[in-house]
Amino acid sequence: MFNQLRNHLARLPRDSRDTLFLLVVIAWVVLPQVGNLPLWCSGLAAGVLLWRGWLAVTVQPLPSRWWLLALLVLTVAATLFTHKTLLGRDAGVTLVVVLLALKTLELRARRDAFVVFFLSFFTMLTNFFFSQSLLTAAAMLVALLGLLTALVNAHMPVGKPPLLQAAKTAGWMALLGAPIMAVLFVLFPRMAPLWGVPGDAMSGRSGLSASMQVGNIASLALDDSIAMRVRFEGAAPRQSDLYFRGPVLSTFDGRDWRPLRSGFPARMQPPANLQVQGPPVKYQVTLEPNNRPWLLVLDATPTPPALSGFAATMTPELQWLVERPIADLVRYSAQSYPDFRHGPPRQMAGLQDYVELPAGFNPRTLQLAADLRRDPRYTGANNAQLVAAVLERLRTGGYTYTLDPGVYGQHTADEFWFDRKEGFCEHIASSFVILMRALDVPARIVTGYQGGEQNAVDGFHVVRQSDAHAWAEVWLASRGWVRVDPTSAVAPGRIGALQRLQAPRGVIAEALLGNVNPALALNLRALWDAVNNSWNQRILNYTQGKQLNLLKNIGFESPSWEDLIYLLIGIVVLASLSGAAWTLWERSRKDPWLRLLEAAARRLQKAGINIPPNSPPRAMAEQLARQAGPQDPSALAVRDWLLRLEAQRYAPPGTTSTRLATLKRELNQLVWPT
Structure with a gap:
C-alpha cells in the first residue's frame, strides 16, 4: 500500500506535489497551537487543509473567491464572538491561523505561494507567544527547515526536482545563518517590548491557589509538571526542612479556607516579629510561570529575594509578594534561616481571628474538643500540650494518608476524625486546625511545597506540582507561631523521605510503561529535566544583565546597552569586510x-x-x-x-x-x- 501511495504521488503534477508538501508543513506549524486555539478554529484549519489537499490530489479547480469571502466573514465574526475583540494575542493568533488556512485556497501563482510562505513564518513565531519550552523550539526548528525547503523548491525551474535536493539546500542555508543568529542572540539588546511579548495573566495555571477547598491539593498530586528548580550553595538542607512557603489561609467559612478577610484592620493583625539565628541557607530559585504574585522561598526569609525588575514585600504572615503576577520564567536568589521565630510572644487581640469557626459546621469535632478539655489528663493543659495530644491521636487512631479519600461532605472535619479516617495533606491539615481552634488554640493553614528531589545530572533540586503541601501553624505563648505538620504524624515518610503518593496509570500508560525499568525511567526523566533546565538557564534566562556581564568579561568597564549595539555593528562590519575580502581573493585566484x-x-x-x-x-x-x-x-x-x-x-x-x-x-x- 505504501508503494502504491508513493507511485501515485510520483505521478502527480509538480504543482500538486509541491502543494501537498507545503500543506504538511503548515499543519506541523499549526499543530502546537491546537491547545491555545478555539475548537472551531482548529477544526476549520484542519478541514481547509484537508480540502486543499484533496483538490491537489484530484487536480480539481480551486473554489471561487465568493467562497473565500464568505468563509473570511464567518471566521472574523466567530473570532469576535469568541474573544470579544479582534485585538490582543489570542484573537490575533486565531485570525493569523484562519488567514493562513484560507490563503492555501488561493495557491494559483508563485506570488500566492510566497504570501503563504511568509504568513507561515509569522505563524511559526506565534507559537512562542504561548511557550518558549525546549520542545516548542525543537518543533519550530523542524518547521523552519520545512518552510525553507518549500521556499527553495518553489524557486527551482520546471520539472520535478527531488525534495531531498531542496532540503539539502535549505539545511545549508540554515547552517550558514546559524552564526549570525548566535551573534544576534548574544548581543542584540534585550529591551521590552521589542524582545519579548508580555504574558497573558489569565492564561497561565498555578499549582497553588489563593484559597483551599478540601480536596484541591490532592488533585495536584496528579500533576507531575515542574513548579520550580532550586540550586543550593553548599550542602542542601534536610528533606524535612524543605518547606517553601506560599499563601497563608486563616479564614474558614465551613468549606473554603482563605487569607484574612479583606478590610481586616492592619493595627489588629499580629506583626511578623521575625527573629532568625544560626547560619543562613543560600540558594537560587528558577520559578516557572504561575500568574501569581508569589515568590516561593524557604521558611524563613527576612530579606527580600534578589529579583530583577520586581519589588518584593513580605506580609506579616511571612509570605513574599511582588507587585504583579509572574507570567514568565524568573530567577531569583534568597537566603533563609531554618532556625527562626515569628509572631507575637504574648496574647493579643489580633489572635482572636485565628480561633474563629463558622456556626453550624463540624458539631462532632466541637464535641471532641469539649471532651478533651474535660479529660483529667488535660486539665490546665497549655497550648503545646493540647497540640501534642491531637498529634498523638493522629498517630495512634488508625488514620491513613491517601490520594483518593473520596468526596467529603459538609462537615469535613467530622468525616475525617470519625468516619473516613483517611485523607490527603489538606484534609489532615484542615481537620487539625479546626480541632485546634475548637480548643481555643490560635491556628492557621500554610500552603506551599514540601520536599523536592535532587537531579543527579545537574545538581538542581526539582520541586514539582505533586510536591504541593498544606501544613499548620499554631500559636504558643512565648514562642509565637510554630510550624506543626500533622501529615507527618499520619505518614512520616511523606516529610522525612521522598515518598509521594502517585496516581494510578491509565490503560495506555500501563501498556507503554508497565515493563520499563523504574530506575531507567527515573534516569531518563532526570536527564530530560537537566536538559530542560539548561535551556531555561542558558537561553530563556539570558537577560540584559548577563549581556552586560559578558561585556565586562571582555574588557568594558561600565557597559551599557549602547555598547552592545556598537559591538554588534562592529562585528557586522567586520564580517562584511571579511566576506568581501574573501570574494576578491577567490576571484583573483x-x-x-x-x-x-x-x-x-x-x-x-x-x-x-x-x-x-x-x-x-x-x-x-x-x-x-x-x-x-x-x-x-x-x-x-x-x-x-x-x-x-x-x-x-x-x-x-x-x-x-x-x-x-x-x-x-x-x-x-x-x-x-x-
Missing part, C-alpha cells in the same frame, strides 16, 4: 568563467554523467545528450545552459550573450539529471 565550468562538471559527474577532464562546454553538452537522452527536459535545460556558457566566452565581438552573473544564478537553479 581563478577565472570566474572557469569556476562556473568546473562547477557544472562536478554536478554532471555527481549526476552520473561521465565527463572527461578539461572538456569544453560543447563537449560536455554532447556527452550529456548521449547518456541522458535527447528528450530529457532537465538535460535539455542543462545543455542549453552549457551552450550559452560557451557563447559567453567565445561568441564573436558584437554578438549578444548572457552575462556571467546571470549564468551563475541559473546554475544554482538548474535541475540536474538523475
Whole structure:
C-alpha cells in the first residue's frame, strides 16, 4: 500500500506535489497551537487543509473567491464572538491561523505561494507567544527547515526536482545563518517590548491557589509538571526542612479556607516579629510561570529575594509578594534561616481571628474538643500540650494518608476524625486546625511545597506540582507561631523521605510503561529535566544583565546597552569586510568563467554523467545528450545552459550573450539529471 501511495504521488503534477508538501508543513506549524486555539478554529484549519489537499490530489479547480469571502466573514465574526475583540494575542493568533488556512485556497501563482510562505513564518513565531519550552523550539526548528525547503523548491525551474535536493539546500542555508543568529542572540539588546511579548495573566495555571477547598491539593498530586528548580550553595538542607512557603489561609467559612478577610484592620493583625539565628541557607530559585504574585522561598526569609525588575514585600504572615503576577520564567536568589521565630510572644487581640469557626459546621469535632478539655489528663493543659495530644491521636487512631479519600461532605472535619479516617495533606491539615481552634488554640493553614528531589545530572533540586503541601501553624505563648505538620504524624515518610503518593496509570500508560525499568525511567526523566533546565538557564534566562556581564568579561568597564549595539555593528562590519575580502581573493585566484565550468562538471559527474577532464562546454553538452537522452527536459535545460556558457566566452565581438552573473544564478537553479 505504501508503494502504491508513493507511485501515485510520483505521478502527480509538480504543482500538486509541491502543494501537498507545503500543506504538511503548515499543519506541523499549526499543530502546537491546537491547545491555545478555539475548537472551531482548529477544526476549520484542519478541514481547509484537508480540502486543499484533496483538490491537489484530484487536480480539481480551486473554489471561487465568493467562497473565500464568505468563509473570511464567518471566521472574523466567530473570532469576535469568541474573544470579544479582534485585538490582543489570542484573537490575533486565531485570525493569523484562519488567514493562513484560507490563503492555501488561493495557491494559483508563485506570488500566492510566497504570501503563504511568509504568513507561515509569522505563524511559526506565534507559537512562542504561548511557550518558549525546549520542545516548542525543537518543533519550530523542524518547521523552519520545512518552510525553507518549500521556499527553495518553489524557486527551482520546471520539472520535478527531488525534495531531498531542496532540503539539502535549505539545511545549508540554515547552517550558514546559524552564526549570525548566535551573534544576534548574544548581543542584540534585550529591551521590552521589542524582545519579548508580555504574558497573558489569565492564561497561565498555578499549582497553588489563593484559597483551599478540601480536596484541591490532592488533585495536584496528579500533576507531575515542574513548579520550580532550586540550586543550593553548599550542602542542601534536610528533606524535612524543605518547606517553601506560599499563601497563608486563616479564614474558614465551613468549606473554603482563605487569607484574612479583606478590610481586616492592619493595627489588629499580629506583626511578623521575625527573629532568625544560626547560619543562613543560600540558594537560587528558577520559578516557572504561575500568574501569581508569589515568590516561593524557604521558611524563613527576612530579606527580600534578589529579583530583577520586581519589588518584593513580605506580609506579616511571612509570605513574599511582588507587585504583579509572574507570567514568565524568573530567577531569583534568597537566603533563609531554618532556625527562626515569628509572631507575637504574648496574647493579643489580633489572635482572636485565628480561633474563629463558622456556626453550624463540624458539631462532632466541637464535641471532641469539649471532651478533651474535660479529660483529667488535660486539665490546665497549655497550648503545646493540647497540640501534642491531637498529634498523638493522629498517630495512634488508625488514620491513613491517601490520594483518593473520596468526596467529603459538609462537615469535613467530622468525616475525617470519625468516619473516613483517611485523607490527603489538606484534609489532615484542615481537620487539625479546626480541632485546634475548637480548643481555643490560635491556628492557621500554610500552603506551599514540601520536599523536592535532587537531579543527579545537574545538581538542581526539582520541586514539582505533586510536591504541593498544606501544613499548620499554631500559636504558643512565648514562642509565637510554630510550624506543626500533622501529615507527618499520619505518614512520616511523606516529610522525612521522598515518598509521594502517585496516581494510578491509565490503560495506555500501563501498556507503554508497565515493563520499563523504574530506575531507567527515573534516569531518563532526570536527564530530560537537566536538559530542560539548561535551556531555561542558558537561553530563556539570558537577560540584559548577563549581556552586560559578558561585556565586562571582555574588557568594558561600565557597559551599557549602547555598547552592545556598537559591538554588534562592529562585528557586522567586520564580517562584511571579511566576506568581501574573501570574494576578491577567490576571484583573483581563478577565472570566474572557469569556476562556473568546473562547477557544472562536478554536478554532471555527481549526476552520473561521465565527463572527461578539461572538456569544453560543447563537449560536455554532447556527452550529456548521449547518456541522458535527447528528450530529457532537465538535460535539455542543462545543455542549453552549457551552450550559452560557451557563447559567453567565445561568441564573436558584437554578438549578444548572457552575462556571467546571470549564468551563475541559473546554475544554482538548474535541475540536474538523475
